[in-house]
Amino acid sequence: RIYPLMRVTLTTSDGASVTVSRQLTKHSGFIEKAITDMAVDDNAVPLSAVAVDVDDATLKLVIEWLTEHRDDALPYPEKTDEERRADDIPAWDQAFVQKWDTKEDQQQTLYAVITAADKLDIKGLLDMTCKTLANKINGKTVEEMREILQLECDFTEEELAEIRKENAWCEN
């Protein structure tokens, strides 16, 4: 497919604006729909900016990921329940996340990127970041999960016992 409109300006929730190649935005269902909804004439210049509900810092990370994945196949290949796995994150993506997913940050950046990927409908980025979070949780004890997710236990002992009984079929 040819994209006559070669560049798109995005305005962020904190007032910044950034112009990116259409080769990148084609991976975002949200941005592509916004462009279509504007009924842009292929030859029309300039295009009104597309507003995205993502802050500038998070959008920069999204664009960095899109730049690396600009040649990924579209549409994004959806997998069935049985085909899904969390241990197939490409090396570049793992290094990309490690750069900014720090303990001090308490995963706030990861949550922000997951939310941005969902809002912008970038399925590849959403999958990768969700796999990253799933990998942090999988195989952990309940106490470790609470620590990772920073959640407090609000069950009574009786309620916990009931759920453990319901879960018993899956125990070793």
Added chain:
Amino acid sequence: SGQKPTFHSLPINAFARICDFSPIKSLLQLRLVSKSLNEHVCVLIKTRKTVVKEFSVKYASDSPYPLKTVAELYLCFLHQRHAIIWHSCLTHAFNKIQLTPLKFSTYLDKNSNYSVSRSFVRLANFLYSGSYNNTQVGGIENSSRVLEA
């Protein structure tokens, strides 16, 4: 918004995606983390197709009921917060000789104080009869209405 993102601020679609990449054992563990997480996970487990298979594999053979049905019933009750009834029945079934629907009903009548047990018995009998399809496992109340119709 200016608020720092947290696990609870993730969109439900993203939370479902995270669960997609978690094995059933981790999902069941997540139920124990907090009440709100338990609510979300129970809904997601019910829609996860592989749970039926995973449940069936765990209970490899010996069940007097079709394993697919056993698993779907578990999910049905889990969603309705009555999984404990089914777990009791299942444990009993595997500890004793194979149960017929009649024995199963008798066991439930004697061992369960739950008001839903009658609906469950009807549902179990209905499923066992083979005249069952997926669209009717929407919860005890819906299933009961189907049976009474």
